[in-house]
Amino acid sequence: MTLPLSPVLDARLQAVLELIQAQVHADIGADHAHLPIRLLLEGRAQRAVVVELNPGPLAQARRHVVRAGLDGRVEVREGNGFAPLQAGEVDSASLTGMGTGTIVGVLQRAGAKLPPVLVLQPNDSPRSIRQWARVAGYHLMAERLTPGYWTYPVLRLERAAGPDPAYLGLPEKAALRYGPHLLREASPLLLQQVREDIVRLAPLAAPGRNAEGELATAHEALRVLEGSE
Ligand SMILES: C[S@@+](CC[C@H](N)C(=O)[O-])C[C@H]1O[C@@H](n2cnc3c(N)ncnc32)[C@H](O)[C@@H]1O
Structure with missing residues (x-):
């Protein structure tokens, strides 16, 4: 067969x-x-x-x-x-x-x-x-x-x-960008992605530019992830 x-x-x-x-x-x-x-x-x-x-x-x-x-x-x-x-x-x-x-x-x-x-x-x-x-x-x-x-x-x-209860208790912008379940799970892969975003966005984040908001969101996500460590 x-x-x-x-x-x-x-x-x-x-x-x-x-x-x-x-x-x-x-x-x-x-x-x-x-x-x-x-x-x-x-x-x-x-x-x-x-x-x-x-x-x-x-x-x-x-x-x-x-x-x-x-x-x-x-x-x-x-x-x-x-x-x-x-x-x-x-x-x-x-x-x-x-x-x-x-x-x-x-x-x-x-x-x-x-x-x-x-x-x-x-x-x-x-x-x-x-x-x-x-x-x-x-x-x-x-x-x-x-x-x-x-x-x-x-x-x-x-x-x-x-x-959606998945978002309860999480900062909204970080949860929409990086994912509520993924933030709670705090995998090493997400931590690496957020840290890379911060390194990439930091030199671009002049006041009023899009990157400024993105950088703030990445920092917000990092605080959630480091709180789970
Ligand atoms: C990059 S391939 C991804 C193939 C497969 N889903 C995967 O994940 O490996 C994207 C496929 O979606 C098809 N596609 C793009 N837009 C579409 C649409 N509106 N309706 C149906 N097929 C679409 C493309 O022709 C292409 O074959």
Whole structure:
């Protein structure tokens, strides 16, 4: 018997995988489709829908799904963001390996098609995802920070009513920039990131410049992290 081909995931996609458990999952911007293939092979999803905007990655996703023997359970659709999905069709969705601006744009255009669970891995600061979540009625249920070419954040959001309790008792700007769960967890990786931000921002932080506010936020985060040591 030939075993299905199981793609190896890097640390950031492995962290994403571990935050997903769904009947039907959508991976938007799947490219190679390694994540949805592993989700099915590990029983973390029963079915998946893959959405890809661009023809090259779309063809690659189709090839990889067929090669893994999963074409009966993974549907590959061409399109932009949530447009190729029906409202209520999936329980959760992921968007990974993209800029925060792209991810927030896709979420803002999704309307009623947004599922109750979102797992997001932006390549840059996730602050505007956290801000979007508070307005759109999602709570931050888990966060991970993973090493790689950059330090990659991974966020699991779940639809919930009322203010997000994750932020309680934390300085707001630091929590939005660095993540409430990550600040509480105080991992060595976050401590290193905050210290590097301070070194990078200090020479740029003239009064009235953006970097001045960013530096103050990084110092605020450092106080929380050092308080947890
Ligand atoms: C850098 S790749 C990341 C691939 C994979 N998700 C990962 O994390 O390794 C981003 C992919 O998203 C696709 N993409 C970008 N914007 C999209 C959109 N609005 N809708 C669907 N796919 C999109 C691109 O074509 C590209 O294949």
